[in-house]
Amino acid sequence: MKRIFSLLVVMLMCAIGFLQSAERPRLVIFISIDQMKAEYLERYRGEFTGGFKRLLEEGVVFANADLNYAPSETGPGHASLGTGAYPAHSGIISNEWIDPKSGKEIYCVDDSIAGKVDGEGGGYSPRNLVITGLGDWWKQAAPASKVISVSIKDRAAILMGGQHPDYAYWYDRKTGHMVTSDYYIRHAPDWVKAFNAEDWVQRNMPDTWIKLLPESVYSKYGTDQMQGEQQTDGSTSFPHTYPREKKKSLLPSGPFGDTMVLDFARSAVRSEKLGQRGVTDLLLVSLSCTDYVGHAYGGNSHESIDQLVRLDRSLGDFIADMEKTVGAGNVFVALSSDHAAMPLPEYLTAIEHRSARRVLVQEDIYPKVEELDRKLQKQLGTTEHIIVSKAFLNYAAATKAHVDSTTLEHRVREGLLRIDGIADVFFRREIINGASRNRPYLAYFQRGYFPLRGKDFLILPCEYCLFTSSKTGTTHGTPYKYDTHVPVLFWGKDLNHKGNRIARAVHTVDIAPTIARYFGVPYPSTVDGKPLKEIAR
Numbered sequence: 001m002k003r004i005f006s007l008l009v010v011m012l013m014c015a016i017g018f019l020q021s022a023e024r025p026r027l028v029i030f031i032s033i034d035q036m037k038a039e040y041l042e043r044y045r046g047e048f049t050g051g052f053k054r055l056l057e058e059g060v061v062f063a064n065a066d067l068n069y070a071p072s073e074t075g076p077g078h079a080s081l082g083t084g085a086y087p088a089h090s091g092i093i094s095n096e097w098i099d100p101k102s103g104k105e106i107y108c109v110d111d112s113i114a115g116k117v118d119g120e121g122g123g124y125s126p127r128n129l130v131i132t133g134l135g136d137w138w139k140q141a142a143p144a145s146k147v148i149s150v151s152i153k154d155r156a157a158i159l160m161g162g163q164h165p166d167y168a169y170w171y172d173r174k175t176g177h178m179v180t181s182d183y184y185i186r187h188a189p190d191w192v193k194a195f196n197a198e199d200w201v202q203r204n205m206p207d208t209w210i211k212l213l214p215e216s217v218y219s220k221y222g223t224d225q226m227q228g229e230q231q232t233d234g235s236t237s238f239p240h241t242y243p244r245e246k247k248k249s250l251l252p253s254g255p256f257g258d259t260m261v262l263d264f265a266r267s268a269v270r271s272e273k274l275g276q277r278g279v280t281d282l283l284l285v286s287l288s289c290t291d292y293v294g295h296a297y298g299g300n301s302h303e304s305i306d307q308l309v310r311l312d313r314s315l316g317d318f319i320a321d322m323e324k325t326v327g328a329g330n331v332f333v334a335l336s337s338d339h340a341a342m343p344l345p346e347y348l349t350a351i352e353h354r355s356a357r358r359v360l361v362q363e364d365i366y367p368k369v370e371e372l373d374r375k376l377q378k379q380l381g382t383t384e385h386i387i388v389s390k391a392f393l394n395y396a397a398a399t400k401a402h403v404d405s406t407t408l409e410h411r412v413r414e415g416l417l418r419i420d421g422i423a424d425v426f427f428r429r430e431i432i433n434g435a436s437r438n439r440p441y442l443a444y445f446q447r448g449y450f451p452l453r454g455k456d457f458l459i460l461p462c463e464y465c466l467f468t469s470s471k472t473g474t475t476h477g478t479p480y481k482y483d484t485h486v487p488v489l490f491w492g493k494d495l496n497h498k499g500n501r502i503a504r505a506v507h508t509v510d511i512a513p514t515i516a517r518y519f520g521v522p523y524p525s526t527v528d529g530k531p532l533k534e535i536a537r
Contacts (some may be wrong), residue, residue, distance in 0.1 A: 006334050025281075025492055026334040027322060029257040029513070030134070030284045032081055032160060033311070033477065034074060034153070034291035036337035037299060038065060038487045040308055047309050050316025055335060059491035060217050060499045060534055067339060067486065068507040069447035070479035073156045075108035076285060076448065077338020082133040082160040084512030084527040086447040091130035092159060093450045098391050100453070106325050110159045115179035118188050120172060121179030126163055127517065131526040133162025136281050141521045145279045148268050150178070151286035152257045156338070160284045166272075169264065176201040176248035179432030191271030200260050205247050209240040209254045211306050212313075218302045228346035228358070229303075230296040230472045252279065253296065254303075255310040258287040262318045264438045269280070275326035279495035280519060286338075297471050298344035298350070305375060334515055336508055336534060341476040345466050355463035359421045360471065368391065371382040372415040379411070382515055387412065391455035409457075416463065421467070424460040431458070444479035447528075490514070506532060 032071035041052060041061075048056070067077065069086050071094055076309045079085075079092035087093045092108050099106050109124040116122035124334040148261040161168040167185065169178045169192070177196040180188070211218060217223065229236035241249050265285050268274065274281040286426030290307055322331045348356035359365065369390055378388040380401035386394045386408075398408040415424045426442055431449045434442060445458055461467045461478060467477050476483040488506055509529030516523045517536035 004084065004480065014065055015134045024280060024494070025275075026278075026280050026520065027269070028280060028282045028332045028515060029319075029322065029332065029334075030081070030160070030282065030515065031315075031335045032078060032156065032284075033335065033337050033487075034077075034156065034286060034288045035294045035299075035339060035341050036290055036487060037340040037482075038063070038337075038485045040190070040299070043113075043221075043292075044305060044308055047305070048312045050309075050313040051319055052312040052314060052315065053320065055333065055489055055491045057499055059333070059489045059499070060495055060497045062504075062506045063487040063501045063533075064485055064503055064505045065336070065488035066111070066505065066507055067484040068444070068479070069445040070441070070484075071448055071477045072339035072479070072483040073336050073477055074153060074291070075159060075473075077134075078131060078156045078159040079509060080107075081336060082135070082162055082284070083129070083131055084134070084243075084509045084516075085131055086509060086525065086528050088291055088447050088449055088525050089131060091128060091282045091450045092450060093453050095155065097453050098194045098389055098455070098481070100392065100455075103389065106453075107155075109155045111141060111181070111183060114183040117180050117185060118193070119184050120175060120177055121170075122172075122181045124181055126161070126168075127183070128156050128509070129159060129163065132524060134515060134523075135165045135282055135284065135522075137161035137516055137521050137523050139164065142279055143278075146272055146280050146309055147272070147284070148265075148272065148273060149284040149286075150261055150268065152261055152288035153286065154253050156288060157284075158284035160286055163362045165284075167268070170529070171252065171260070173249045173251070189271070191267050195264060195267050200263065201247050201251055202244070203354065204259070204263075205242060205251060205256045207237070207242055207244070211238055211302065211308055212336075213306070217309075218305055221305060222302075222347075222351060224302045226298065226301065226344060226347055227350070227395040228344040228474075229298060229301060236297070238306075240303075245470075252289055252292045253474055254293065255289055255314075256375070258311055259314055261287060262283065262314055264320070266321060269325055270323065275322075275330055295359035296343050296477060298347055298474050299341055300302055300343055300347050316447040332492040333486075334488075334490050334511055336488045336511055338508075339476050340483050340486050342464070342466055342474050342478075342480075343480045344474050345464065346347050347465060354464060357466070358471070359465050359467050360469065361460065361467050364421060364471055365419060367417045370418070372412070372419075375415065376408075376411060390458070393456045412457065417455075421465050422459055423462040423465075426458045426460070428454060428456050440513055441479045444484075494517045495535060496537075500534075502534055503508070 075095040076087040079090040111125035114125040147165040149157045149168045151157035152171040157168045157170045172179045224237040293307045345356035348354040373387040384397040514532045517531035
């Protein structure tokens, strides 16, 4: 009887909590800008006139925000944003991982039984996500509310949306359409069919990407040509052309993909009447083009600057449109990123005079790992591989040679640390059980490690060593600040500390429970983040 009474009390308190949010904004927009470094907001603040400017001036900015885990990738980033949990609990440890049992590579949102919808999409779902997310808590607290997640990237829309949003939509490069899978719905709503029928790409994507602002704006931040940038039509500088027959596949490579996603979000708000039905709805939007541009040209390029100033204006228009649609004061915005990225090493050495380098793993790392494997085989007197798929160790072969697991790991560590560019090696037992003050990044890897999907060892590159397979562009994935320092900000009518910069350390897993607490939505014990007291009183 006591247990039943306690359960009723909890249910009542949850209901009261959500009812108390009745005067809160009716539309919550949670925005992730892929590969958005926190410093961009300050570095280019003088160029912003739209959404970034408004959010910075009227919102609450947490200037010392960090992922607090590794690897810093899109899949884990959006899962952490959407669930408030580290990869160690969400199960999304990377964009892809190797299944320890089968040896097969698994894409984070792969789902072979997720079918197409009206002949399009399919193949993806959140089945690999092992916990619930903000959207699920929202629907649990208020079933009449709607939760919609959209992005260019399938993994971003799916993992940010949680287990059971009303809709999750992503972009198909072949058709130029926004698509989904039958994990979510059997047939697309009429507004989605109408949006796709309008052929947004051919109607709105220009033939050429040119700079939005005068050349003087860009030149004060550096040159338009930098070694290490990706070449397009034989050049790394503007303009960039989009042949008509390639526009659908090239849409994400410039700023116009974000414009399409925001237009699709507008259609969702209008057609589903989000924020206009007497309940509070949740719209999750991941904007991916900053990532595509950053990968190709680097975060200090003229292309990245133009991407950001265009996105600033698009966001400004979008927020203003949302206010017109649902009413001023009825919009709440949270903004962050899934990860940051290292600047081009060529930029760091030439402009900032830092010690940085590009490490081509296919040439500089993998052959030496294979050489170490052959050496270990010889030592153990076996023809079996000791290092398997550059991720696992053949402990059984070592046992046959009367070498215990600790000794094997010691030999592997010694060999790997002799390879130029490798700073440290973390083994499964250390990640699961270990803690060391002398190895500060071990904790990052612990928070990013899900044992059932984890490798036997993880490699930490040296700082400012870009491990890549390409001779141009940049990437991310490490626990270093240049990969993990991202923006976190909130904007809404009733927030305290408006226009303030909060200096204390916070993490991206704090965002989902903060939104939940602010709107009186209960959340589960799987959450690692803490509600931010400056927002969620």
